Amino acid sequence: MQPGPVLILGANSDVAKAAIVQYAAKGHHIMAASRNTAELAAFVQSSVTGPGRVSVLSFDAADFASHAGFYQSLPEKPQTVVYAAGYLHPNEAAMLDFEGSYRMMQVHYAGAVSILNIIVTDTANTRLERIVGLSSLSGVRGRKSNFIYGSTKSAFTQYLAGLRQYLFSRKVTVNVIVAGYIRSKMTAGLPLPESLMLEPAFIANAVVNAGKRFTIVPGFKWKLIYLVLKYSPERLVAKLP
Template structure:
């Protein structure tokens, strides 16, 4: 049931498939949404195609890797957010990342550096007494280093550790921080990859865990992925080395 909460959600990287589902679900729960992305044209099309209530959202231009623009972007927000979701992400194949640093650098900048740049600004603004939660979309790839995806995984591992420290930093202000540790999702970032179909989650399913995030720092959607997560955490290094 749509009930006006009077609260605002800022979604950074709002053009991802999961983020778009978050937009719909937050609006259904009565939130106003600030949807920020480099591709504002695609967001406008998404709003029109899905009959999203445009009066409940603003579409803003945001470039995760244009670090110098982040302070002005934040200062110019039409409303200071109660909830912030960092959903921007970039992925290149591990073999390509090993041979071409350009792709590696882009992953570092989007998945980690851009997040730290904008979230530091948001988190340290004590004048925003609205802020109550920051949610970052991380990955199972960042739990343990594996030879098939360790370059991408390293950027997500760094992001998760940043969020863990940020949670401690903001605890005295009663601001919650969550890390969504996510497995395979049926999204454009995974198109063309050979993935286990039984493990693939739909974007709207993952979005529910974001929109309904609770107090736990680590949130792992889907019981199968929870099992995989805990196995990865406890596996000895000798066995991790045998994984693909």
């Protein structure tokens, strides 16, 4: 079968860029969408084999009013959709600055719901087969160090879980990538343990090769951490940072 078109939303993230490279190597046409199209276009030209396979498009997750027009203007309707848009505002700052909190809500949850609802209600697009969302271990349990960011990722994960059931009869697979610490521009400068850092290409491989399972946790160490976070009693979780 001919590889189908892939739409990547939030394509300037490090994981999304690595996914572009991997999808292109498999022969897909990629519609890479981001606010910063100049940076994205430069990356495509310098790093993608066969850059002609990639269309660079303008997309703002927080500009909800533009989403319907964005979708209608796509050069072709997608077979696979990847939602990778992300924004991090430190928890203590977010507690004092609602705009920072609200931006995370917009990018991680409201923007995803807005554009993905438009995509999945287009029943004329019979080629749609898969939706992959990039979420986070931070959304598994509320922790005092990052519960605002984590709550937006948790909401996104729950939306995807329901969307998976909604699309079951149409045989559209929905996956969520529950990622740990990623070496990226978002985490640069944060005091994170080196032994737990994952490379963007490693996470991108989980995106590009996602199977049928809903929750995908890349990395053996992070699978264990996921289970600990998910099933530990509250009194133990409360002691975590």
